[in-house]
Amino acid sequence: MQAADAKDIEDPALRRAAGVLHRPVCELLGCRLxxxxxxxxxxxxxxxxxxxxxxxxxxxxxxxxEPPALIREQVQAVRAATDRPFGVSIIPAATEAGLLRRQVDLLLALEVPAVCLFWDLSAPIVERCRAAGTRVLCQVGSAAEALAAQEAGAQVLIAQGMEAGGHVRGRQPLAELLPEVLAAVRIPVLAAGGLADGGDVAAVLSAGAQGAMLGTALLATHESFAHPYHQQRIVDAREGDTLLTEDFHINWPRGAGVRVLVNSVTRGEHGSPFSGARIPIGADAGRPILMFSTDSPLRSTSGNLEAMALYAGQGAARIDRIAGAAERLRAIALDTADRLGAELVQGSQADPGAEAGRRDDTLIAALDELLEAERAGARVALTLLREGIGDDALAEVMREVHRGEVQWCGVLMTAIRRLDGTPGTRTGDFFGKVMALPDLPARLALLNRGQGWVAKKLKALLPEIGDEELRAALGAMLTAHQDNIEHVNAHLAPVA
Known part of the structure; x- marks a missing residue:
């Protein structure tokens, strides 16, 4: 895959922004932003x-x-217009098995640089793509799905919050989901869900995401194939104009929620979506569009557009016009870079001793070592919960351990960035050691020893930290780990 290089960006402002926003995922995907x-x-x-x-x-x-002929046509059209890497998104759960097989065969034959999967994970497709040298991205709605995708071989994850437009896999807000996913995995994570401007993107980058996935913001552009009616409804949207619903379900597995703009269907003006009736309300290239189907209106669509699925994320309220895609991307990139730059300046001004702190590589290394351990602890707790814990009280203890480990990962990443360091992405070897043990009591005992190791490290580190805010946060982290040890021991004692 062609390496990313911001130096070939002619626009000086955008080149500077690309330097500020650059993350390792840019190298992996071959993009500048x-x-x-x-x-x-x-x-x-x-x-x-x-x-x-x-x-x-x-x-x-x-x-x-989509049929293979259209996929081939679209891939060739992109390649005729640019030599930069790109990818193709397919959805196994919503595609007939024979068609899915032909899609994957074609994508690999065309040597498409990247494939993005969504909804049900297909480990065989991941394996085939990886074997062919194709990058694999997976969009997920929970930390458990993220971990499963990583284990299957995905190289990039997209954590999709419930604010997202279109099909929404999970039911957690992005601010809650993102730190859980970051704590569970070691591969790059992008954030998605309601992101419409530079403020949104700066927030997720500051929280530890390596990038952002944009949907609604780029649907409302001149190059989008969405119908102008759909685009204008997004421009006209205000706060509260979107909702999650299962009303639009034809062509997808049952229980698949979508976020759309409110319309006559969501208001119940067309009866029950699950009555079994198949009522044509429009057409696209000769294909009928049915009431309650997941089809959104495209440039080529005619019929009752108002009653179709008008996908939009919660960020739609901040999109006030239809623009060129490059213009919108540039504005988001510049705004994001400015905000991140301002955060660094404000952090420097807020602490007179910050300059000395920024050069404290020893502290950065110590915090990064703790971060590796916390990621491992979070992953252990999540995996034990996924495998099942028969004791409800113990399961609640393990959920609390997981929540805490995720929280401390965020605290440590923030502290490292304030010291001008870059948080590592490794998960400590501790995870493998715990899961290699044969039974739950042994795993819990080793988990407790790991919690004790972190507590010991924190006790040694705290007297060396001059920043009061950081010392207070790490002090709370120490107390939490001591509490975890006590709570887990209470369940180990009867076993011993």
Whole structure:
């Protein structure tokens, strides 16, 4: 895959922004900016992918359930317009098995640089893509799904919060989901869900994401294949105009919620979506569009557009016009870089001793060592919960351990960044040692020893820290680990 290099960006302001925003995922995907176009079915076609990719982002063609002929046409169109890497998004759970097999065969034959998967994880597809040298991205809605995708071989994860437009896998707000995923895995994580401007992107980068996936913000662009009616409804949207619903379900597995703009369907004006009736309300390229289907109106769609699925994330309220994709991407990148730069300046001004602290590589290394341990602890707790703990009280203790480990990962990453360090991405070897043990009591005993190791490290480190805020945070972390040890011991005692 072609290496990313911000030096070939002609726009000086955007080149500076690319330097500020650069993350390791840029090298992995071959893009200049860690801004990824969501592979929106029907909407993200060659024109939009090309515009985003040429502007420095990473574009994903949305090819869910599309025939191989169209996929070939769209891939060739992107390649004719740019030599930059891009990817294709497919959704195994919403695609007939034979068609899915032909899609994957074609993508590998075309040597598409990256494939993005969503909804049910398909480990065989991940394996085939990795064997062919294709990058694999997976969008997930929980930390458990993130861990499973990593174990299957995914190289990039997208943590999708419930604020996202279109199909929404999980039911957690992004601010809650992102730190849980970051604590559970060691591979790059992008954030998605309601991100519409530089403030949104700066927030998720500050929280530890390596980039952002943008959907609604790029749907409302000139290059998008969305119908102008759909785009204008996004521009007109105000806070509270979107909702999660299962009303639009035809073509997808049952129970698949979508976030859409409120319309006559969500108001119940067309009866029950689950009555079994198949009522045509429009057409697209000769194919009927049914009431309650997941089809959104495209440029090529005609009919009762108002009653179709008008996908939009919660960030729609901050999109006030239809713009060019490159223009919108540039504005988001510049705003993000400015905000992140301002955070660094404010942090320096807030602490007179910050300059000395920034050069404290020993402290950064100590915090990063703790971060590795906390990631391992979070992953152990999550894995034990996934495998099942018969004792409800013990399961609640383990959920509390997991919540705490996630919280301390965030505290440590923030502290490292304030010292001008870069948080590591490793998960400590402790996870493998715990899971190699044969039974739950042995694993819990080793988990407790790990908690004790962290407590010991914190006791030694605290007297060396001059920053009062950081010392207070690490003091609370020490207390939490001591409490964890006590709570787990209470369940180990009867076994011993």
């Amino acid at each position: 860690p801004l990824v176009l969501a592979g929106m079915g029907g909407v993200a076609r060659a024109e939009l992918v090309t515009a985003v990719t040429r502007a420095g982002g990473f574009g994903l063609l949305g090819m869910v359930r």
